[in-house]
Amino acid sequence: MSERPTTTSPRRAELLEAAYAYALAHGLADLSLRPLAAAVGSSPRVLIFLFGSKDGLVRALLERARGDELTLLDRAGQLSGSEPIGLAPAVERVWAWLAAEEHRPLLRLWVEAYARSLVEPDGAWAGFARATVDDWLTVLAACQPDDERDSPEGLIRRTLALTVLRGALLDLLATGDTDRVSAAVRAAC
Template sequence: MAHGRREELLEKAYAYVRESGISEMSLRPLAAAIGTSPRVLLFLFESKDGLIRALLTRARRDELLALDGVLPRGVDSAGLAIWEWLSDPANASVLRLWVEAYARSLGAVDGPWTGFAAETVADWLDLLSRAEPGSSPAHRTAVLAVLRGALLDVLATGDVDRVTAGVRRVLAS
């Protein structure tokens, strides 16, 4: 029973933080928005940090499943396929959440954010490796760097056409 309730509230909290952000999340407003109490959240997730860790894990799973589903296999166009997903406005809320968590993780030595950035780098490099099995680690790293930078740019400016043209130019070379 508690496991089912935990999953239900995790999904509601995930929807909430996709719209409201996670780094300044407060339990009271979150609980009110998802129809529960801070006490129940603390019981199910052990602490606010436990809830944040569960939300970050949920976000990574969502992102990786979506990306894995759109990637061609065994071709050198995985970067462009990933960019199509990254630049789709329908994915903006999960990507804003990712950027927020990634930035918060940088330099974190303790707490729920620790390791998130490094783990997502490993996730994405693994994804690129499976999509482009013959590519070198240096190539995958360069593609990832272009995609991350382009993502930050498009989230900041909303200029998908300009950024897409830049991504295509760099990844085609």
Template structure:
């Protein structure tokens, strides 16, 4: 018999938002419930009650981060009456991804993506794969005439440039690399 999870309570939603803000600045790698609970005005016991376990909380935080990403995808798709093409969408995505105010979110994403690859059975399970699928679907919608290989290449370049930007903070170099790559991937 299928079960449905109740909608989160206002308190659960409030604590999730606070925990999400905390994780954007502190990461998830060494997440400990006691310091997190103190920082967000709760207790470990309340967090365990609301989220079931530390893994449950991590899954909720990953889902919350993914919601930000999916909202970007929806907004990008809604901007155009017809498919804008890979180059246009890649430039828009890069502008959004590379914005200084999004660095904590992007660092969170990279951490979750990496953990999903090395801990595929834990709370991180399938995060990386789902992210790839989401982005490839956006690129397909934005550039239906492009090959899957070309869309995959653009996605790989965006991810690589983002990781490099986060490591070096060199926006000019990473943007130039992306522009150069996109200039070479235009459909003849």
């Protein structure tokens, strides 16, 4: 059986969106096709047919989450302007987005997928953690002036910025202490 269908149907897109909403609410750790199918108005057989396998569905959900993450990070950093804003303002803007309560479901899903990618490097989770590191470094690079971006020091600075954001995100999700963690992020900028 193929892992991915060769065409994208409107029904597949509809079920992907419904499954994504389900994953945001329930996570992916113990994903079972029967409860998911019931929740999205489908059957396990239809999900297997449309996504090729449970792993194919999980991969599609991870791709969907990465797309949301990148879109929202870009918007948070207002990175599409003509002049780079610099790392410190970018970190502050991205942090403001990360710290917003309404983004917690996506961020919890991201953390779950990131961790699973590290401990289960094969299958549906393969490469997710590495891809998101690359995604975030690319977003942060767009914030740097050309001369900084293209230097070894520029890579070090954006890696440090990413480290601060990721560590702060984990702390925030674990404690919910927005004020304390936000103050630490501001101090690190």
